[in-house]
Amino acid sequence: MRISKLILALLIFMSLANHAQTSGKAGTFEAGEKAFLLNGKPFLVRAGEIHFPRIPREYWEQRIQMCKAMGMNTICIYLFWNFHEQQPDQFDFTGQKDVAEFVRLVQKNGMYCVVRPGPYVCAEWDMGGLPWWLLKKKDLQVRTSNDSYFMERSLKYLKEVGKQLAPYQIQNGGNIIMVQVENEYGVFGNDLGYMNQIRDAVRASEFDKVQLFRCDWSSNFFKYDVEGVYTALNFGAGSNIDKQFEKYKEIYPKAPLMCSEYWTGWFDYWGRAHETRSISSFIGSLKDMLDRNISFSLYMAHGGTSFGQWGGANSPPFGAMVSSYDYNAPINEAGKPTDKFYAVRDLMKNYLNPGETIPEPPANYPVISIPKITFNESASLFENLPKANKSELIQPMENFDQGWGRILYRTKLPESATSFDIKITDLHDWAAIYINGKLIGNLDRRKDQNTIKLPAAKKGDVLDILVDALGRVNYGKTIIDRKGITEKVEMLVGSTATNLTNWEVFNFPVDYDFQKKMKFKKAKANGPAWYKATFELNSVGDTYIDMSSWGKGMVWVNGYNIGRYWKIGPQQTLFMPGCWLKKGKNKIIILDLEKPKQTQVTGVTVPVLDKIVVDESLLHRKKGEILDLSAETPANQGELSSGQGWKEVIFEKEFEGQYFCFEVLNSQNPKDTSSSIAEIELIGTDGLPVNRSKWKIVYADSEEVSVGNYSAEKIFDQQESTFWSTAWTVSKTPHPHQVVVNMEESVKIKGFKYLPRTDKSTNGNVKNYRFYIKPSSFTIKK
Ligand code: GLA
Ligand code: CA
Numbered sequence: 058m059r060i061s062k063l064i065l066a067l068l069i070f071m072s073l074a075n076h077a078q079t080s081g082k083a084g085t086f087e088a089g090e091k092a093f094l095l096n097g098k099p100f101l102v103r104a105g106e107i108h109f110p111r112i113p114r115e116y117w118e119q120r121i122q123m124c125k126a127m128g129m130n131t132i133c134i135y136l137f138w139n140f141h142e143q144q145p146d147q148f149d150f151t152g153q154k155d156v157a158e159f160v161r162l163v164q165k166n167g168m169y170c171v172v173r174p175g176p177y178v179c180a181e182w183d184m185g186g187l188p189w190w191l192l193k194k195k196d197l198q199v200r201t202s203n204d205s206y207f208m209e210r211s212l213k214y215l216k217e218v219g220k221q222l223a224p225y226q227i228q229n230g231g232n233i234i235m236v237q238v239e240n241e242y243g244v245f246g247n248d249l250g251y252m253n254q255i256r257d258a259v260r261a262s263e264f265d266k267v268q269l270f271r272c273d274w275s276s277n278f279f280k281y282d283v284e285g286v287y288t289a290l291n292f293g294a295g296s297n298i299d300k301q302f303e304k305y306k307e308i309y310p311k312a313p314l315m316c317s318e319y320w321t322g323w324f325d326y327w328g329r330a331h332e333t334r335s336i337s338s339f340i341g342s343l344k345d346m347l348d349r350n351i352s353f354s355l356y357m358a359h360g361g362t363s364f365g366q367w368g369g370a371n372s373p374p375f376g377a378m379v380s381s382y383d384y385n386a387p388i389n390e391a392g393k394p395t396d397k398f399y400a401v402r403d404l405m406k407n408y409l410n411p412g413e414t415i416p417e418p419p420a421n422y423p424v425i426s427i428p429k430i431t432f433n434e435s436a437s438l439f440e441n442l443p444k445a446n447k448s449e450l451i452q453p454m455e456n457f458d459q460g461w462g463r464i465l466y467r468t469k470l471p472e473s474a475t476s477f478d479i480k481i482t483d484l485h486d487w488a489a490i491y492i493n494g495k496l497i498g499n500l501d502r503r504k505d506q507n508t509i510k511l512p513a514a515k516k517g518d519v520l521d522i523l524v525d526a527l528g529r530v531n532y533g534k535t536i537i538d539r540k541g542i543t544e545k546v547e548m549l550v551g552s553t554a555t556n557l558t559n560w561e562v563f564n565f566p567v568d569y570d571f572q573k574k575m576k577f578k579k580a581k582a583n584g585p586a587w588y589k590a591t592f593e594l595n596s597v598g599d600t601y602i603d604m605s606s607w608g609k610g611m612v613w614v615n616g617y618n619i620g621r622y623w624k625i626g627p628q629q630t631l632f633m634p635g636c637w638l639k640k641g642k643n644k645i646i647i648l649d650l651e652k653p654k655q656t657q658v659t660g661v662t663v664p665v666l667d668k669i670v671v672d673e674s675l676l677h678r679k680k681g682e683i684l685d686l687s688a689e690t691p692a693n694q695g696e697l698s699s700g701q702g703w704k705e706v707i708f709e710k711e712f713e714g715q716y717f718c719f720e721v722l723n724s725q726n727p728k729d730t731s732s733s734i735a736e737i738e739l740i741g742t743d744g745l746p747v748n749r750s751k752w753k754i755v756y757a758d759s760e761e762v763s764v765g766n767y768s769a770e771k772i773f774d775q776q777e778s779t780f781w782s783t784a785w786t787v788s789k790t791p792h793p794h795q796v797v798v799n800m801e802e803s804v805k806i807k808g809f810k811y812l813p814r815t816d817k818s819t820n821g822n823v824k825n826y827r828f829y830i831k832p833s834s835f836t837i838k839k
Pocket of ligand 1: 178179180181240241291318323324
């Protein structure tokens with residue numbers, strides 16, 4: 058009796074104490090006239106964005122303190138819905154997912170918090186934060202109120218977020234000053250009803266008092282307005298600030314100005330050069346904002362790591378995110394300050410409020426190297442098949458209740474006296490094809506490969522297609538991205554196509570429990586396999602696991618899935634947080650789908666994020682090729698005006714075709730021999746932009762791919778901050794420059810829109826051009 062009373066008293070005390078923590082003094086924050094008002098006084102939001110799922114919980118506070126030491130007064134966070142609700146209705150906000158604890162840490166360190174709960178967030182995160190299990194609904198639509206299932210699930214999730222975070226609104230004594238509604242909706246849809254419903258749902262999730270906002274781009278924010286919701290703009294390092302806010306000031310003359318995502322760097326794709334943004338261009342525009350009293354959030358202040366399977370993808374063309382989310386941000390992947398960090402810190406010192414000081418950066422975590430670990434045990438994938446699912450028709454992995462990982466499809470072939478093709482529709486994302494256990498070859502979605510040649514077959518030969526799923530598309534119209542094989546596999550013998558049926562399907566999820574069950578042997582594996590080893594440590598610290606002698610796969614250390622690796626780079630090392638290592642014995646398991654050169658790893662002290670061999674097959678002009686336009690007549694030609702922003706050209710008549718060529722004759726600056734284009738859209742006869750989701754580059758006379766990613770598909774990747782540029786480092790060539798696009802379907806158009814690069818540089822800006830469109834492709838001489 059006595060004891061239970063004591064426990065009760067203790068419980069009451071604890072709940073009070075807990076409450077006391079959150080109920081600091083209630084305050085106010087709002088978008089006032091030309092300034093944000095914190096407790097009624099003008100306040101400049103100086104935010105640094107960090108994502109708690111991308112940082113081990115043990116390191117959260119150090120990263121928050123790093124942002125403070127960079128002169129920030131606010132932390133901006135996303136929540137990823139799919140991180141918290143991995144199965145329907147099983148919400149998890151504990152441990153690494155304890156967002157309320159993260160927000161409390163921010164408050165403890167005297168900083169404010171901006172919260173961006175989605176439901177869609179983008180962020181180079183699997184499916185932009187949407188849970189994969191939504192895809193079990195066949196006709197799923199997302200980010201629209203037309204799909205009642207999507208809406209119902211979104212609202213349910215937002216309610217759970219509210220339970221966690223609404224108590225921390227500043228008006229309740231917490232530190233949350235703003236909450237975002239959806240994310241960059243302007244570039245995706247025009248269902249204003251949807252935006253209104255999400256706003257209402259955020260409000261109904263107990264975020265009843267906090268200032269709401271939405272974010273968009275200077276080129277599209279004006280397409281809609283959400284009542285009662287402040288509008289902020291997003292743009293990248295090196296932007297022209299006055300230009301960015303020009304139209305904004307016309308439409309919202311009384312609003313304070315804020316860049317809610319000022320991109321400090323950029324993300325990386327497998328197989329593409331590492332992205333960086335120079336300190337000078339980044340600092341230049343940041344200073345411009347400070348001089349104009351413009352609030353900002355640095356995206357990312359510290360990017361961290363997309364551990365496990367969480368990295369996303371973009372399309373078209375398909376490109377999947379690497380595991381590192383270093384982002385070339387001021388605070389690097391391991392939480393250490395970079396030169397960019399000190400540049401921000403030094404700049405901020407000139408813009409502090411009277412009496413304000415910037416604290417010293419917190420101590421860094423120790424870094425260790427790990428001597429060679431050799432893997433003596435392996436478990437062949439084909440000898441460790443889980444129980445098979447039977448399926449008459451081929452189906453994507455979501456239909457087998459699998460979220461991520463690898464999936465093996467097996468069937469028996471009919472007889473074919475001649476060699477034949479196997480065609481996969483659609484392959485998501487990479488496959489190894491075997492006949493009777495023998496590897497025939499690989500197919501790669503990044504290269505639009507979907508067909509492979511096979512030798513003559515006997516009846517009953519076993520066809521195995523092992524598919525590796527990379528990240529789900531997180532941006533744009535192609536976000537419905539089911540994994541595995543989505544539709545069918547055909548056997549093409551001469552002109553007859555047979556749809557293969559009667560599949561056995563084996564699922565290889567990413568959970569650690571699944572990997573550790575494999576039957577390991579003291580032998581070298583041949584083909585896809587798990588490898589296991591243990592290693593001893595006298596002291597722990599952060600390190601980078603060097604994967605450069607391995608093929609393609611995933612790594613688990615002490616049960617933590619530290620991410621994907623792929624020999625094509627540019628990332629060659631995986632960040633291994635010291636807090637997940639142990640003094641004494643540690644365990645490592647690697648699943649490799651190819652054949653490693655050497656089955657060993659080391660831990661190195663410096664990351665390798667930029668080692669890539671330029672893949673010639675990804676260039677859009679093979680050696681010796683030359684586009685021949687001599688027999689073509691342009692549909693339109695003319696001169697474009699100088700200066701930034703979209704430029705629209707309407708033709709005198711309508712044209713139809715599947716292929717177009719944009720030819721640049723000269724640049725705005727007569728001395729400039731290069732060309733660059735951020736985006737091209739075609740205007741349909743209905744006045745709407747033509748769907749670009751299947752576009753492919755057929756030819757580009759020149760591409761800069763050695764110092765960054767300026768390849769030709771940047772003209773339709775829907776990112777205004779990325780652009781195609783002809784080479785400016787090596788093999789520069791003079792005008793004219795041309796790019797040819799296959800739209801994969803015939804379209805009727807009445808004009809086009811061109812967006813020059815959106816940073817401050819005007820290099821390559823197009824002046825005179827010719828535009829060609831026709832039903833068949835252009836002549837390319839070899
Ligand atoms: C947009 C999105 C972010 C992120 C960045 C690019 O601004 O809102 O989530 O995807 O692009 O890193
Ligand atoms: Ca672009």
